[in-house]
Amino acid sequence: MSTSRQTEKRDTLIAIEKKYQKYWSDNGLFETDAPTKEEDSTTDPEELRRRHPKFFATMAYPYMNGTLHAGHSFTLSKVEFQTGFARMEGRRALFPLGFHCTGMPIKACADKLVREIEMFGKNFEAYKEEEVDEELPKPAPTAAAGKEDVTKFAAKKGKAAAKAVRLKYQFQIMKALGLPQEEVHKFADPLHWLEFFPPLCKQHCTNFGLRIDWRRSFITTDANPYYDAFVRWQMNRLKELGKIKFGERYTIYSSKDGQPCMDHDRSDGEGVGPQEYTGIKLKVLGFADEAKAAVEGKIPAGANVYMVAATLRPETM
Numbered sequence: 001m002s003t004s005r006q007t008e009k010r011d012t013l014i015a016i017e018k019k020y021q022k023y024w025s026d027n028g029l030f031e032t033d034a035p036t037k038e039e040d041s042t043t044d045p046e047e048l049r050r051r052h053p054k055f056f057a058t059m060a061y062p063y064m065n066g067t068l069h070a071g072h073s074f075t076l077s078k079v080e081f082q083t084g085f086a087r088m089e090g091r092r093a094l095f096p097l098g099f100h101c102t103g104m105p106i107k108a109c110a111d112k113l114v115r116e117i118e119m120f121g122k123n124f125e126a127y128k129e130e131e132v133d134e135e136l137p138k139p140a141p142t143a144a145a146g147k148e149d150v151t152k153f154a155a156k157k158g159k160a161a162a163k164a165v166r167l168k169y170q171f172q173i174m175k176a177l178g179l180p181q182e183e184v185h186k187f188a189d190p191l192h193w194l195e196f197f198p199p200l201c202k203q204h205c206t207n208f209g210l211r212i213d214w215r216r217s218f219i220t221t222d223a224n225p226y227y228d229a230f231v232r233w234q235m236n237r238l239k240e241l242g243k244i245k246f247g248e249r250y251t252i253y254s255s256k257d258g259q260p261c262m263d264h265d266r267s268d269g270e271g272v273g274p275q276e277y278t279g280i281k282l283k284v285l286g287f288a289d290e291a292k293a294a295v296e297g298k299i300p301a302g303a304n305v306y307m308v309a310a311t312l313r314p315e316t317m
Contacts, residue, residue: 030211032094055086055093061100064197065109066177068204080210096216099198104265106193112170113188122185124171194219250274277310280317
């Protein structure tokens with residue numbers, strides 16, 4: 001049976017879609033600018049807004065450590081609908097989209113690949129598939145000893161754990177994104193992520209039919225000195241206005257990177273926060289023979305020695 005007949009309607013719709021997406025792009029239909037002097041010479045801002053109503057919308061820039069997912073499409077569809085409706089109302093509707101590349105997740109993934117290349121080789125050729133215990137569900141035991149109820153099943157793991165994709169290494173995650181194995185080693189350079197994923201994001205958004213002004217796109221990292229300078233100006237200006245100030249609070253700190261390590265910056269341990277313990281001093285009344293030898297000459301004679309026990313339940317001490 002010919003597959004062309006089976007997919008004829010779908011292929012026709014896709015062809016129409018691509019035709020008009022190319023027309024939109026070639027004619028810059030979604031490239032929105034402010035009114036020029038030729039269009040309106042008034043210098044009164046209120047009058048200008050009245051004559052040329054405008055609309056602006058965007059979303060939190062998607063993070064570029066992978067391709068877009070269903071959550072992105074859900075949010076983007078809302079922005080797309082609002083922008084399209086505003087354009088139908090005759091407004092100058094602007095829909096830009098940036099690419100979020102700052103923070104530590106990309107660097108953490110790149111560092112993982114560096115270690116995995118050292119372990120398995122440039123193209124991970126030394127890696128051997130590890131045996132995984134799938135823990136398939138077994139028939140649940142019945143009340144009758146020695147018999148099993150074949151109509152019911154009991155699994156050792158919960159449903160979420162059973163469905164979890166077992167990808168132990170970063171290069172496996174990259175392959176799961178559709179990357180050829182011989183290309184994965186390039187992502188050991190964090191800057192390569194900035195060159196690879198933003199164009200892919202742009203292509204997916206275009207395929208989705210989004211009316212984005214791509215002239216306005218940018219990446220949020222010091223590889224883009226213009227946006228980087230804008231963020232610094234913004235923070236300095238807010239501080240001058242008294243809108244932000246320095247303060248103190250408990251936070252996770254990475255001694256390796258020399259900076260705070262926020263929730264989405266960590267390669268694992270997401271959701272972990274500072275934990276408060278109670279420290280209890282315990283006086284050492286005597287040392288074991290091996291401990292005596294270890295501390296000999298390191299503790300002044302007659303000095304009190306204490307050990308501090310950290311506990312979440314001080315009342316149990």
